[in-house]
Amino acid sequence: MKLKYSLITRRTFLNTLFGGWFVAFFSGTFYALMKFAFPTLGKEPDFVVLNRKDFTNLANNSIKRFPWGGTVGFYFKKADGAILALKGVCTHMECNVDYKPAERRFYCPCHQGWFDENGKNISGPPPKPLEILVITEEGEKLIIAKKGVKVELPKA
Amino acid sequence: MNCPRLKDWLEERYDLEGMKRLAKGKLIPEHRYDLWYYTGGITLFLFILQFVTGMLLALYYVPHIDFAHKSIIEIVTKLNLGWFFRSLHHWGAQLSIVFLFIHLFGTLLMKSYRKPREFVWVTGFILLGISIFFGLSGYLLLWDERAFAAVRVATGGAGAFPVIGGFIKAFLRGSIDVTGDTLLRFYAFHVAILPIITLGLVGLHILLVQYHGMSVPLSLQGEKKREVPFFPNVFYQDLSIWLVVTGVLVTLAVLLPPEIGIKADPLAPPPENVKPEWYFLFLMETLKLFPGSILGMNGETIAIMLVAGAILFFFLIPFFDQKSARGEKSPLFTWIGVIYLLYFLIMTAVGYLS
Numbered sequence: 001m002k003l004k005y006s007l008i009t010r011r012t013f014l015n016t017l018f019g020g021w022f023v024a025f026f027s028g029t030f031y032a033l034m035k036f037a038f039p040t041l042g043k044e045p046d047f048v049v050l051n052r053k054d055f056t057n058l059a060n061n062s063i064k065r066f067p068w069g070g071t072v073g074f075y076f077k078k079a080d081g082a083i084l085a086l087k088g089v090c091t092h093m094e095c096n097v098d099y100k101p102a103e104r105r106f107y108c109p110c111h112q113g114w115f116d117e118n119g120k121n122i123s124g125p126p127p128k129p130l131e132i133l134v135i136t137e138e139g140e141k142l143i144i145a146k147k148g149v150k151v152e153l154p155k156a
Numbered sequence: 157m158n159c160p161r162l163k164d165w166l167e168e169r170y171d172l173e174g175m176k177r178l179a180k181g182k183l184i185p186e187h188r189y190d191l192w193y194y195t196g197g198i199t200l201f202l203f204i205l206q207f208v209t210g211m212l213l214a215l216y217y218v219p220h221i222d223f224a225h226k227s228i229i230e231i232v233t234k235l236n237l238g239w240f241f242r243s244l245h246h247w248g249a250q251l252s253i254v255f256l257f258i259h260l261f262g263t264l265l266m267k268s269y270r271k272p273r274e275f276v277w278v279t280g281f282i283l284l285g286i287s288i289f290f291g292l293s294g295y296l297l298l299w300d301e302r303a304f305a306a307v308r309v310a311t312g313g314a315g316a317f318p319v320i321g322g323f324i325k326a327f328l329r330g331s332i333d334v335t336g337d338t339l340l341r342f343y344a345f346h347v348a349i350l351p352i353i354t355l356g357l358v359g360l361h362i363l364l365v366q367y368h369g370m371s372v373p374l375s376l377q378g379e380k381k382r383e384v385p386f387f388p389n390v391f392y393q394d395l396s397i398w399l400v401v402t403g404v405l406v407t408l409a410v411l412l413p414p415e416i417g418i419k420a421d422p423l424a425p426p427p428e429n430v431k432p433e434w435y436f437l438f439l440m441e442t443l444k445l446f447p448g449s450i451l452g453m454n455g456e457t458i459a460i461m462l463v464a465g466a467i468l469f470f471f472l473i474p475f476f477d478q479k480s481a482r483g484e485k486s487p488l489f490t491w492i493g494v495i496y497l498l499y500f501l502i503m504t505a506v507g508y509l510s
Binding site: 037044066069071088092093125 | 329330455
């Protein structure tokens with residue numbers, strides 16, 4: 001069937017064409033700019049390898065810090081001598097927490113959050129316990145890993 | 157100054173007389189609240205000072221994780237008048253924020269945002285947001301332990317937004333944690349991206365104010381109109397007030413130089429009772445009010461959503477306040493404004509004193 005009149009005017013056709021061209025060009029440009037501006041993110045490490053010697057003479061009821069990606073991990077010897085590794089970052093707003101030996105608790109100075117010596121959140125705003133990491137020893141190496149991660153060391 | 161030949165030369169090319177007439181025609185209403193008109197001018201003046209002192213500091217600052225902290229110490233200890241310009245930049249920023257808030261609440265309580273000036277409010281509000289981001293990004297450039305903790309909290313807080321939080325956080329940090337990438341990014345924001353946006357918005361803001369003329373408070377609209385010319389009366393008053401502000405600023409800068417904390421260490425805990433800049437205290441106190449989880453939901457996310465909602469409502473007040481748009485008194489929005497102001501003041505005081 002042939003219509004006797006046109007459904008769109010020549011002006012509408014051209015406006016749509018130019019408008020579409022305009023939108024397509026600038027959204028493409030914007031996309032490319034944003035793609036560049038957004039970083040290619042690294043990820044949190046699955047495990048870190050430390051020197052076992054550095055951690056053997058730790059006194060009871062104290063911590064030793066180690067770098068965990070861009071943040072901090074704690075190698076923690078409880079008052080009763082049990083060993084624990086935790087991520088030393090508050091689950092509330094990501095401040096580093098500190099260990100208070102007198103109270104036997106972890107403390108976040110940013111918003112006054114407290115965790116007990118097992119990392120459980122006990123008072124203040126933190127919504128979750130501190131993340132517990134898994135310790136394995138291999139000869140002179142001390143490997144601290146996220147829970148449930150299979151550690152594969154590169155062959156030396 | 158009288159150079160007839162230069163004047164003629166310009167006159168042949170530009171309509172100087174026309175410009176003069178335009179300047180002479182600019183009138184400012186005179187009434188018992190007209191002191192509030194100066195708060196915008198003071199902010200503009202402080203912004204200009206920030207641009208100048210910032211350009212000076214940029215000549216020596218090194219935006220690198222290993223050298224940033226040291227370069228600031230060198231600016232204040234080794235360079236001619238370095239201590240003074242750094243202190244001036246710091247106090248200029250503080251006063252800018254103070255006057256922005258005074259300007260904001262003055263505008264709010266006198267309902268100067270009402271029709272037809274909604275876009276003046278919108279541009280001003282965005283400028284306030286940018287200024288606060290200026291403050292946060294400028295503060296991180298110090299790379300001391302307090303700044304490090306503050307930026308971790310602020311960017312982490314943005315990350316608590318549902319859906320888009322992760323994107324915002326990644327965009328701000330440039331990495332999964334606050335690292336040297338974040339420092340470089342905040343430097344780019346502070347010295348390139350934000351200044352350009354600020355210039356554009358300040359230009360638009362002032363242009364819109366010229367277009368609409370000064371707003372007269374609703375309560376005074378029945379009274380007889382008195383007006384004074386901007387040139388030279390109000391202009392000279394502006395200049396004298398700017399001189400007083402300069403005096404206050406220089407006094408603060410000389411007597412109370414800002415501290416430089418210990419260099420940021422990603423392994424160390426933040427210092428005891430760490431506090432952000434004073435204009436973030438009300439946010440910090442608000443976050444402290446919320447427990448870790450509310451009815452099984454993340455308390456932090458709820459807190460951030462509520463704060464964002466309150467700020468969004470504040471931003472859209474000119475579009476909600478229909479009564480003042482029609483030129484009627486609008487006591488409901490006066491009360492809302494007073495509540496916002498009191499909340500801000502009380503929470504800031506609580507944060508400061510605790």
